[in-house]
Amino acid sequence: MNEERAKPKPKPKIKASREAMPLQDPRVRRTNFDEVALGYTREQALNEAQRCLGCKKQPCVAGCPVEIDIPAFISLVGEGKFLEAGAKIRETNSLPAVCGRVCPQEDQCEKQCVLGKKWEPLAIGRLERFVADYEMNAGEIGVPELPPSTGKKVAIVGSGPAGLTVAGDLARLGHEVTVFEALHKPGGVLVYGIPEFRLPKEIVRREIEYIEKLGVKVVCNFVVGKTRTIEELMTEEGYHAVFVATGAGLPYFMSIPGENLNGVYSANEFLTRSNLMKAYRFPEYDTPVKRVKRVAVVGGGNVAMDSVRTAMRLGAEEVYCIYRRSRVEMPAREEEIEHAIEEEMILRELTNPVKIIGDGDNWVKEIECIKMELGEPDASGRRRPVPIEGSEFRTPVDAVVIAIGQGPNPLVPATTPGLETTKWGNIIADEETGATSLGGVYAGGDIVTGAATVILAMGAGRKSAAAIGEYLENL
Numbered sequence: 001m002n003e004e005r006a007k008p009k010p011k012p013k014i015k016a017s018r019e020a021m022p023l024q025d026p027r028v029r030r031t032n033f034d035e036v037a038l039g040y041t042r043e044q045a046l047n048e049a050q051r052c053l054g055c056k057k058q059p060c061v062a063g064c065p066v067e068i069d070i071p072a073f074i075s076l077v078g079e080g081k082f083l084e085a086g087a088k089i090r091e092t093n094s095l096p097a098v099c100g101r102v103c104p105q106e107d108q109c110e111k112q113c114v115l116g117k118k119w120e121p122l123a124i125g126r127l128e129r130f131v132a133d134y135e136m137n138a139g140e141i142g143v144p145e146l147p148p149s150t151g152k153k154v155a156i157v158g159s160g161p162a163g164l165t166v167a168g169d170l171a172r173l174g175h176e177v178t179v180f181e182a183l184h185k186p187g188g189v190l191v192y193g194i195p196e197f198r199l200p201k202e203i204v205r206r207e208i209e210y211i212e213k214l215g216v217k218v219v220c221n222f223v224v225g226k227t228r229t230i231e232e233l234m235t236e237e238g239y240h241a242v243f244v245a246t247g248a249g250l251p252y253f254m255s256i257p258g259e260n261l262n263g264v265y266s267a268n269e270f271l272t273r274s275n276l277m278k279a280y281r282f283p284e285y286d287t288p289v290k291r292v293k294r295v296a297v298v299g300g301g302n303v304a305m306d307s308v309r310t311a312m313r314l315g316a317e318e319v320y321c322i323y324r325r326s327r328v329e330m331p332a333r334e335e336e337i338e339h340a341i342e343e344e345m346i347l348r349e350l351t352n353p354v355k356i357i358g359d360g361d362n363w364v365k366e367i368e369c370i371k372m373e374l375g376e377p378d379a380s381g382r383r384r385p386v387p388i389e390g391s392e393f394r395t396p397v398d399a400v401v402i403a404i405g406q407g408p409n410p411l412v413p414a415t416t417p418g419l420e421t422t423k424w425g426n427i428i429a430d431e432e433t434g435a436t437s438l439g440g441v442y443a444g445g446d447i448v449t450g451a452a453t454v455i456l457a458m459g460a461g462r463k464s465a466a467a468i469g470e471y472l473e474n475l
Helices: 041-050 068-080 081-090 096-102 123-136 161-171 199-215 230-235 266-277 301-315 334-344 454-473
Strands: 153-157 175-181 217-219 240-244 264-266 293-298 320-322 346-349 352-356 364-377 385-386 393-396 399-402 442-443
Touching: 041 068, 041 123, 041 346, 068 081, 068 123, 081 123, 096 123, 153 161, 153 230, 153 334, 161 175, 161 199, 161 454, 199 217, 230 240, 240 393, 240 454, 264 266, 266 301, 293 301, 301 320, 301 334, 301 399, 320 352, 320 399, 364 399, 399 454, 442 454
Parallel strands: 153 175, 153 240, 175 217, 240 442, 264 399, 293 320, 293 399, 320 346
Antiparallel strands: 352 364, 364 385, 364 393
16 A cells, blocks of 8 residues: 655745844933843744754854854754753853854854845844853853863963953863953953943853853953063963963054043043943942043944943933044944944044144043045055045034054063064964964964954964963973
């Protein structure tokens, strides 16, 4: 007797659009420091995960600097196995709740997503955030079984994303790892640079707590180069290897008249006062930021957007973003620019400051700018901004925040004889291993590349951790 074959179930139709991220209302959120993006619900996460095509070639993985097994974790989300999905992510990424919030997935894993060739790419970052938050809320972040101690000691200089990544990876290999942080709280740029409304500090604290559960020791208020030099850590304290991850915390200025007036901040100082020192809760916390009505922020990157949006939340009624190219060339994430515009940022594109003017008491009163036009492309591939003669104009402002970039702190190179640097002060390190000119000393992240993204620093950290592990095996 011929039995009728069971017909395979038809695949569900793929939705062209991704699940929208719930957000605070712009009129409300510009008055508070609560997180703007509210995160997916369970239903939204399940629906979004169903959009994944499960590609055999997995181009999204190739686009991830820390090589998360994206199809595997997405598949687990689709099955409702959220804790298992979290464990899968943490195989290569110790900071998923951070990456799910601040990584530019649109230029990395999501850019490679096959869905994006026809529709909107899979919301990989939003799903990563959902899984990490689910883990934290469930209180069940599983710690993998650790191998026996190797007896080898590693010092990590700096507790930002690169340093934390190396620490987590080396701890999982059985090494004794200590992270030295100059500030009074660990996290590096994650705590002093990125505002609460984009990355709540409680999230950072809990991610670091997980790394400590792997056996990593974190020591704050320890300035390598002053408290101890790298040479002293290795010769007197017995560390077999050192990884330098001191980031890019030295602010750049424009060298224009008036930059020394009261009310002119570097973005580093402005954001550190608010983020790390909680100036927005003054006088409960004792580091203030003067409350003003009109603020000009100079720059077009993510740090500039963070400064603009922080100024709004500190009570400014008018916040200008002054950028010398057009919006198309702005290096900030499009999402951050859109959020700032929704919050009523005033964008002055094709504009460049030439002078800051003060009052009789040396406080900022005005900023003088010149209009620009775009000429031929420069070395970056972007069209060079050219001043339009005679187009100068002034705008009344009470404060100016300079957010045009930052460079490496010179302390570690200056106190480490034989450590080679570039003419800009960045440590020279092998791109694949992080090895420097000194044996046993490695470096990665912004101290090597200059200011970049959190996830690129983490990617460099993973490569260095593997190389340090191999180095220690051969000692």
